[in-house]
Amino acid sequence: RSFSSEKDIHKDYAVPNPTWSEDLRLLYEQFMKKCEDGSWERLPSYRQHPAGGCSDFQARHLDPSAMKELTSRARLFTRSFEDGLGFEYVMFCNDAEKRVVCILQGGPHLQGMPGLFHGGAILTIIDATAGMCAKRIGKVVLTANLNVNFKRPIPLCSVVVLNAQLEKAEGRKFFVSCTVHSGDGRTLHTEAT
Numbered sequence: 001r002s003f004s005s006e007k008d009i010h011k012d013y014a015v016p017n018p019t020w021s022e023d024l025r026l027l028y029e030q031f032m033k034k035c036e037d038g039s040w041e042r043l044p045s046y047r048q049h050p051a052g053g054c055s056d057f058q059a060r061h062l063d064p065s066a067m068k069e070l071t072s073r074a075r076l077f078t079r080s081f082e083d084g085l086g087f088e089y090v091m092f093c094n095d096a097e098k099r100v101v102c103i104l105q106g107g108p109h110l111q112g113m114p115g116l117f118h119g120g121a122i123l124t125i126i127d128a129t130a131g132m133c134a135k136r137i138g139k140v141v142l143t144a145n146l147n148v149n150f151k152r153p154i155p156l157c158s159v160v161v162l163n164a165q166l167e168k169a170e171g172r173k174f175f176v177s178c179t180v181h182s183g184d185g186r187t188l189h190t191e192a193t
């Protein structure tokens with residue numbers, strides 16, 4: 001299926017689709033309920049960055065002529081898989097508490113060791129969730145340092161919950177902690193700063 005259709009570019013992927021498990025749907029409903037009083041907000045998620053969304057950042061870091069050609073082909077890594085095969089996730093933010101929660105069902109194309117989530121895939125979704133937590137305050141942010149302890153392996157295709165918390169801000173430096181728990185909250189799989 002072509003990813004570059006106009007419709008697809010503006011499609012919000014942070015909503016249920018037929019590949020979602022019952023566990024992910026239940027977590028989604030739980031968090032959508034928390035959004036009712038406005039304390040939590042579901043964050044829409046698109047395959048491509050909005051045009052001009054990071055123009056000053058791109059001007060500083062990238063060659064504009066190269067960017068033009070690339071932009072139409074570029075995809076957000078975590079949104080570049082067919083439905084259900086990669087990262088099925090939704091992020092919710094609570095700006096008052098400086099928190100971002102990400103509910104995630106990892107697809108079969110994220111395998112590392114047989115039957116387990118690839119460590120790089122876990123790093124990716126931690127980077128995106130902690131990055132979003134900093135971005136809620138810093139607007140345009142880059143990850144300078146990411147330290148991770150993998151405590152328990154994550155079974156492939158299971159549902160997990162990431163909790164990112166802003167711990168400290170010093171000027172333009174943001175310090176964020178992030179944990180990955182099993183969907184039932186009983187197992188701490190990963191912790192990161």
Ligand SMILES: CCCCCCCCCCCCCC(=O)SCCNC(=O)CCNC(=O)[C@H](O)C(C)(C)COP(=O)(O)OP(=O)(O)OC[C@H]1O[C@@H](n2cnc3c(N)ncnc32)[C@H](O)[C@@H]1OP(=O)(O)O
Pocket residue numbers: 049050053054127128131132141142143144145173
């Ligand atoms: C519209 C957009 C929509 C977006 C949707 C969401 C999509 C999300 C996608 C998900 C994407 C997720 C995000 C991604 O994946 S971002 C991609 C991965 N990250 C990068 O590529 C960043 C590469 N690094 C750099 O560009 C520079 O090194 C940065 C910018 C980070 C700092 O270089 P800069 O020249 O600017 O500043 P500085 O060197 O004077 O340092 C400044 C201060 O920082 C301190 N420091 C520096 N390094 C470290 C370190 N390693 N540990 C601890 N501290 C460190 C340093 O001591 C100093 O502190 P102080 O002495 O001032 O106190």
